[in-house]
Amino acid sequence: xxxxxxxxxxxxxxxxxxxxxxxxxxxxxxxxxxxxxxxxxxxxxxxxxxxxxxxxxxxxxxxxxxxxxxxxxxxxxxxxxxxxxxxxxxxxxxxxxxxxxxxxxxxxxxxxxxxxxxxxxxxxxxxxxxxxxxxxxxxxxxxxxxxxxxxxxxxxxxxxxxxxxxxxxxxxxxxxxxxxxxxxxxxxxxxxxxxxxxxxxxxxxxxxxxxxxxxxxxxxxxxxxxxx
Amino acid sequence: xxxxxxxxxxxxxxxxxxxxxxxxxxxxxxxxxxxxxxxxxxxxxxxxxxxxxxxxxxxxxxxxxxxxxxxxxxxxxxxxxxxxxxxxxxxxxxxxxxxxxxxxxxxxxxxxxxxxxxxxxxxxxxxxxxxxxxxxxxxxxxxxxxxxxxxxxxxxxxxxxxxxxxxxxxxxxxxxxxxxxxxxxxxxxxxxxxxxxxxxxxxxxxxxxxxxxxxxxxxxxxxxxxxxxxxxxxxxxxxxxxxxxxxxxxxxxxxxxxxxxxxxxxxxxxxxxxxxxxxxxxxxxxxxxxxxxxxxxxxxxxxxxxxxxxxxxxxxxxxxxxxxxxxxxxxxxxxxxxxxxxxxxxxxxxxxxxxxxxxxxxxxxxxxxxxxxxxxxxxxxxxxxxxxxxxxxxxxxxxxxxxxxxxxxxxxxxxxxxxxxxxxxxxxxxxxxxxxxxxxxxxxxxxxxxxxxxxxxxxxxxxxxxxxxxxxxxxxxxxxxxxxxxxxxxxxxxxxxxxxxxxxxxxxxxxxxxxxxxxxxxxxxxxxxxxxxxxxxxxxxxxxxxxxxxxxxxxxxxx
Amino acid sequence: xxxxxxxxxxxxxxxxxxxxxxxxxxxxxxxxxxxxxxxxxxxxxxxxxxxxxxxxxxxxxxxxxxxxxxxxxxxxxxxxxxxxxxxxxxxxxxxxxxxxxxxxxxxxxxxxxxxxxxxxxxxxxxxxxxxxxxxxxxxxxxxxxxxxxxxxxxxxxxxxxxxxxxxxxxxxxxxxxxxxxxxxxxxxxxxxx
Numbered sequence: 001x002x003x004x005x006x007x008x009x010x011x012x013x014x015x016x017x018x019x020x021x022x023x024x025x026x027x028x029x030x031x032x033x034x035x036x037x038x039x040x041x042x043x044x045x046x047x048x049x050x051x052x053x054x055x056x057x058x059x060x061x062x063x064x065x066x067x068x069x070x071x072x073x074x075x076x077x078x079x080x081x082x083x084x085x086x087x088x089x090x091x092x093x094x095x096x097x098x099x100x101x102x103x104x105x106x107x108x109x110x111x112x113x114x115x116x117x118x119x120x121x122x123x124x125x126x127x128x129x130x131x132x133x134x135x136x137x138x139x140x141x142x143x144x145x146x147x148x149x150x151x152x153x154x155x156x157x158x159x160x161x162x163x164x165x166x167x168x169x170x171x172x173x174x175x176x177x178x179x180x181x182x183x184x185x186x187x188x189x190x191x192x193x194x195x196x197x198x199x200x201x202x203x204x205x206x207x208x209x210x211x212x213x214x215x216x217x218x219x220x221x222x223x224x225x226x227x228x
Numbered sequence: 229x230x231x232x233x234x235x236x237x238x239x240x241x242x243x244x245x246x247x248x249x250x251x252x253x254x255x256x257x258x259x260x261x262x263x264x265x266x267x268x269x270x271x272x273x274x275x276x277x278x279x280x281x282x283x284x285x286x287x288x289x290x291x292x293x294x295x296x297x298x299x300x301x302x303x304x305x306x307x308x309x310x311x312x313x314x315x316x317x318x319x320x321x322x323x324x325x326x327x328x329x330x331x332x333x334x335x336x337x338x339x340x341x342x343x344x345x346x347x348x349x350x351x352x353x354x355x356x357x358x359x360x361x362x363x364x365x366x367x368x369x370x371x372x373x374x375x376x377x378x379x380x381x382x383x384x385x386x387x388x389x390x391x392x393x394x395x396x397x398x399x400x401x402x403x404x405x406x407x408x409x410x411x412x413x414x415x416x417x418x419x420x421x422x423x424x425x426x427x428x429x430x431x432x433x434x435x436x437x438x439x440x441x442x443x444x445x446x447x448x449x450x451x452x453x454x455x456x457x458x459x460x461x462x463x464x465x466x467x468x469x470x471x472x473x474x475x476x477x478x479x480x481x482x483x484x485x486x487x488x489x490x491x492x493x494x495x496x497x498x499x500x501x502x503x504x505x506x507x508x509x510x511x512x513x514x515x516x517x518x519x520x521x522x523x524x525x526x527x528x529x530x531x532x533x534x535x536x537x538x539x540x541x542x543x544x545x546x547x548x549x550x551x552x553x554x555x556x557x558x559x560x561x562x563x564x565x566x567x568x569x570x571x572x573x574x575x576x577x578x579x580x581x582x583x584x585x586x587x588x589x590x591x592x593x594x595x596x597x598x599x600x601x602x603x604x605x606x607x608x609x610x611x612x613x614x615x616x617x618x619x620x621x622x623x624x625x626x627x628x629x630x631x632x633x634x635x636x637x638x639x640x641x642x643x644x645x646x647x648x649x650x651x652x653x654x655x656x657x658x659x660x661x662x663x664x665x666x667x668x669x670x671x672x673x674x675x676x677x678x679x680x681x682x683x684x685x686x687x688x689x690x691x692x693x694x695x696x697x698x699x700x701x702x703x704x705x706x707x708x709x710x711x712x713x714x715x716x717x718x719x720x721x722x723x724x725x726x727x728x729x730x731x732x733x734x735x736x737x738x739x740x741x742x743x744x745x746x747x748x749x750x751x752x753x754x755x756x757x758x759x760x761x762x763x764x765x766x767x768x769x770x771x772x773x774x775x776x777x778x779x780x781x782x783x784x785x786x787x
Numbered sequence: 788x789x790x791x792x793x794x795x796x797x798x799x800x801x802x803x804x805x806x807x808x809x810x811x812x813x814x815x816x817x818x819x820x821x822x823x824x825x826x827x828x829x830x831x832x833x834x835x836x837x838x839x840x841x842x843x844x845x846x847x848x849x850x851x852x853x854x855x856x857x858x859x860x861x862x863x864x865x866x867x868x869x870x871x872x873x874x875x876x877x878x879x880x881x882x883x884x885x886x887x888x889x890x891x892x893x894x895x896x897x898x899x900x901x902x903x904x905x906x907x908x909x910x911x912x913x914x915x916x917x918x919x920x921x922x923x924x925x926x927x928x929x930x931x932x933x934x935x936x937x938x939x940x941x942x943x944x945x946x947x948x949x950x951x952x953x954x955x956x957x958x959x960x961x962x963x964x965x966x967x968x969x970x971x972x973x974x975x976x977x978x979x980x
Contacts, residue, residue, distance in 0.1 A: 001612070002680045003694070016608045024599040031566065031595050038573040039588065042509065043580070049779055050772035051575030055514030055568070064515065064567045071563050078606055079556045083549045085608030090545040106383065149377040150475060152540070152615060156681030156694065159612045165476060165542040166376060167469020183694045187615040189370045189685045191383055192295045198691040328796060335794035337806045409813045417806045418796035443817045448824025454923060455828070462912050464919040466828075472836050472916040477828055484824075761795065 006178040006203070007158035012085045014159070019081055023074050089159075093173055096141035100132065104144070104151035104164040107193030109184065115217055126216045130199040132184065135209045139175040152188035155201055163188055176203045249339035250755050255324035256646075257346050261353060262317035266635075269308040270715055276301045276687075281701070281708035283688045296385065298687035299368025300360070306371035307393070310493065311400050312356065314631035316349060318496040319404065319442075322638050323411050323435040325646065329746035329753060330429050332420025332762045332784070336410050345406040352399035359392035367393035370685060372486070375467035375478050379459040391460045398453045401446050408439030420745065420784075423764035426516060427783065429744045430768070433520060434499030438492045441527050445488035452481035479541055483534035490626065491530045495523065497590060497634025498565070504587035504641050505569060507742045509576030510779050512769040519568050522561040529558040539610045548607040555605035562598060566591065577772070577779070581740075582656030583641035589664050590633045597625030600675070618678025621671045628667055636663070636721070643725075644739045648752040649732030655724040662717030669710035673703040741780050744768045748784050811957040815964045818931075822968050825927065826975065829920045833979075842917040843980045845910065850901050851977035854894050855969060861890025862966045865959040868946075872955035877946045880955050884943035887962060891936040898929055921976055928972055931965050 001014050042050075053060060099120045101112035111132040115124025120143075134140055144153050146164035154161040158174050186197035204212060245253060271289075278285055279293040286292055293301070324342065328335050336342045360366040367389040369378045378394070381387035415428065415436045455466040456478065465471035467478050506513050513519060535543055535551040569591055578584070600622040603609045613619060636659075643651050682695050689695040738747035745764070749757050762784040770781040797806055833839055868883035902922075905911075912922045935958065942954045 002676070013609060013612050016606065017603065017612075020602050020606060020609065024602050027563075028595065028599045031570070032592060034570055035573065035588070035592060038570065038576075039578060042573060042576045042578050044577045048577060050510040050577040052512060052772045052774055053514060053571075053575055054512055054516075055571060056517065060571075061515065061518070063571060064518065064564060067567060068560065068564055072560055075556045075559060078602065079553055082552050082556075082606035082608040086539075086545070086548055086552070086611070089608070089611060090540075090548065149383050150374050150541075154615075154683065156612070161540045161611050161614055163541045165469070167475070168542060170542050183681075183692050185681075185683050185692060187683045188374070189299065189368075189377070191377055192299055192368060192385060194299070195295060195686040195688055196691055333794070333796040333799065335796050337794070337797045337799075338810065339794060405817050409810055409817070412813055413806055413810045414796060416802050417804070417809060418799045419801050443813070444820055447817060447820025447822075448827070450821050451824035451828065454825075454927070455919075458912065458919065458923065464913050464923075465916055466919055472832070472839075474832060474835070477832065481824060481828065 001159075003156055004178075005157060005159060006176055006180070006182070007155075007160065008175040008177060009085075009089050010157070010159040012088060012159075016081055016085045020078055023078060027071065027074070090172065093141070093171070094139055096173065097139045098135070099141045099143065100134065102132070102142050102144045102153055102164070103147060104153065104186065104190075104197075105147035106149065106191050107186070107197040109153075109186075109197070109199040111199075113213070116213055124217055126213065126218065128216075130184075132199065132201045133209060133212050134176060134201065134203055135206050136176050136179050136203050138206075139173060141171055141173050144170045144172070149190050150188050151186050151190050151197070154185040154187035155182065156185065157182045161187055179203045179205060179208075247343065249335070249343050251324045251328050251336045251339065251342060252646075252753065252755075252757075254342050254346050255321045255326075258316045258324060258349070259321035261350065262313050262321055265308050265312035265353065266317070266631075269305050269313055270718075272301045272305040272308070273711060274715060276305070277708040277711045279687060281705040283690065293687065295687050296365055296368055299370075299685065300366035300386075300389070302685055303368050303370050303393075304356075304360070304366055307397065308356075309627065309631060310371070310489070311397060312353065314493040314627070314634075315400070315404060317635050318493055318631065318638070319411075319435055319438055320345070320349070320407055322431075322496060322500070322642075323407070323439075325642070326746065327411060327414055327432055327435065328418070329645070329749060329757055330432050330744050331415060331418065331423060332745045332748075332758070332764065333414075333418045334756045334758070334761070337414045337418050338410050341406055342410050345403045345410070348399055348406070349403035352396045352403060355392055355399060356396035359389045359396060362388035362392060364389055372482055373456070373478075374482075375456060375459065375475050376469075378478075379456060379467050381460070391457060394453055394457055394460070398450065398457075401450055401453075404439075404442055405446065408443050411436050411439045412443075419764075420761065421763045423783075426520075427764055427767050429499075430502040430513065430516070430519065431496065431499030434495035434502075434523070437523060437527055438495040441488045441495075441530065442492045445485045445492075445531065448481045449485040452478055476538075476542060479538055480534070483537045484531070486537065487534045488527070488530040491527060493630050494626070497630050497637060500634060500637045500641065501587040501590045502569070502572075503742075503744070504583045504637055505572055505591075506769045506771060507641075507740050508581055508584035508587075509573055509578045510771040511572050511574075511576040512767075512771055514568050514571035514574075516767065516769065519565060522564045522568070525561040526558060526565070529554060529561070533558055533605075536605050536607075536610070539607050540614050552605060552607040556602065559598065559602065559605070566595060566598070581640075582651070582653055582660060583637055585657065585660045586633050586637040586640060589660065590629045590637060593625060593629040593633065593664070593667070597622060597627075597629065600625060612681075613678060615684050616678040617674045617682045617684060620684060621674035621678060624671050624674070628671075632663070632667075636660075639725070641740070642746075643728065644735030645746055645749075645751050645753070647729055647732075648735050648750075649728050649730075650735050650739060651728040651732060652724050655720055659717060659720040659724065662720060663714060666710040666714035666717065670707045670714065673707045677703050677707075738782075741778075743770060743780050743782050745783055748782065805953055807953060807957050808960070811960050815961065818964065818968075822924075822927070822971070825920075825924055826971060829924065829975065832916060832920075836916070839915075839917040840980050842915055843976070845905075845908075846921065846977045847901055847904070848977045850897050851973050854897050855973050857890050857894050857897070858966045858969050861887045861894070862963055864890065865962045869956050869959045872946060872952040875949070875952060877949040877952060880952065881943045881947040884939050884946065884955065884958075888936045888939050888943070891932050891939075894932055895929065895936075898925065924972055924976065928965070928968055931968070935962055935965055 103110040109130050111128050113126045114120045144164045146166045151164040181202050184199035184201050275287050275290045278287045364386045367386050369384050377383050384390050458464040465473045467473050467475045533555045536555045539548045735751045748762050764783045772779050864883045864886040868880045871879035939958050942958045945951045
């Protein structure tokens, strides 16, 4: 992948990519090589006719059968690693150190952060639009909802993507390993403003994050609870 | 009834060309309507690729591209290329033209249902075009039409465009159901005397199996489309979570159809490639039965992989493992099909005619589409790649070989039979290289863009700093320029096509020295096809049989 | 056929089954997946929304049961019509086909009564997802009954003159299919409360 990977699981996705890349790259080169070799070797020559091969005899079929079995083994290897990566990212839910709420709507993101008490859905929650602030090296759970149509919460540098479906609260997790500011995308077409639905994720150190909380704690409490 | 021709097939001109029940004329109607729609889809891709490479440009021939127009263009490009180009050309046009000729009869079993099928299809084209012109503009919710976006005008802002688009798609489905029933019964019941199951040419098998897959998969989506129409018009809430419905229901119904649909359009050009490759390498198809069984298995498996389109869509994460496994398993029979084609080349006497080049191009490019599919079928990597340009590049590496290259395989190979004249070989080869090289230069950059995290259906990347870099704009411009070059080279094809219609060398009955029955009929075949209905004595691929003076052995030649 | 001569293709029968009958089966095959998709969607949503039972309590089970009886009886008549057609007795087939159409008519009248009382009580297509399914599924089925009746009238008309007697069997197969769909709809929409 050409993008920095800055979540605890981004390298798992990238390594799976490399595994598939080398396995399928091998098959790709082999397949294309065989085709091109045959095309060269068996090009039409005067006085040389074609062979009559039905492909239904056992000694002919073995040329298909063996590559086939090897491919099946490759498939099993790839699917096992794929399911492992999937399990780690999407199925397993490590305990949260903090939780944020992500609310999507046409065509903006609302992020609800816990305030000074560290708890979500309390009076000091901080709601922002199109800007998510998180701490580095902290395991976050997100609660993802949609107010209207299907959206998709995508943070490419985390290798994280999850659709937001109206009527459901979908949970997942991430943990950043580096500070910085990166893109959040909406990765599911959501109407004419789909291209405007960009947001930023700001990954801060603990100190920076506490300062940000202090400077953004609302004077009059707002309550932005679960929608719908 | 004796099988000879006593009937008179003289009809008036209008009746002959507009309301004909002759399978060849109906095939031509589908062909030319399909080509017209293909050009429409090509114009759309030109417009939005220009916008992507040069945001805000006044696109020559179109003007400024608004966000709404951009969404409508990508939506309809996808829908048109699959439903109104690939399907009518590959299945309906070639199916209609080839099935009766290649199984040795005079027409489809139900010629009037066949005509009705085209008329409904034509109606769907009109409704589709109407959907662009109504107030609010054309539907822009992607060809997948996920509700609630597609279900409510307040979300999609196309109160007329969305329902009309859906009605057009539904009409198209009905047209292909009627056509499919005709294809299946014709193959089952109207084969020439002596033609057994394993004597049927592979392309006919493929078109008929495609019709079967379509019939078996489209039903739930038709039901889903009725529900979606009611949601749009009457205010039901099948897909409205707030009122007890479920938006995910549509995704399941759509992809239960959508994945088999890939094989519906893949199989016919695969069959064409088999006809062409066996003819021009003078080789028997390696393992006819194995090939057919692999296709059966692929077809059956294609019904249990649909949720790999929905890994991150909010389905139960445990389900993803199941669908990742079925998806990777389907690569086994598909790979087997590729191996069989390769093995067919072994020991051949290969001549590189234009149809052969396109058939080989089809296999070679499709393999790229196949291997890149693994990254998406593997649930772990799909988390990142889902809805990026990697997906776009992957499925264009399958669909362009299928629809565009497949179309050219068929046209270059059967043009002599369709129109009684030969196409120009030199122009054909220029056209081949002018298509295949820019094609790769369009989609290889898109793989890289996908790996940078560029997501789909965005009309302008200026709001995404990671994607708004000069390097990525270079890749987008490369893809766009290649698109324009590829489209420009199609003029060579159309020039060749039109010129050959009038000035091409007269074609004999069997210019390629092929075995199948269509080459027994005159070029072009008259209404009724054969002077005397042929009988079949052997399989379709008896090339290079030892001990014969010629290297081919037509199916109808008595022993 | 008027606009074209019957093609040789139509007269062949490699499978040994008449082409028209074969096509009827394929039409039914494509219809099964349409109704199947609708009913599976209904079942999946219903399993997630157990409170639909309250809505379902308002369906008229007796009307549904009566309609089941009517359809089954009409199916019996269509079997008799087929038998008559096999014996090349067109007039007899004509009579039984019209009995079947009569059954269809009774079915549609009961259906109209049901719809009428429902709508009178303010229960319409958009009164909740259960009712949306109720009207969509029974409506789609009703359209098939109606289409069957119309086609049957044409087949009966021809049968009276002794023409195309093989079509009696085809329309019979179709009618049985419509019947079977109802056998699924009745318990799913009327009995499951």
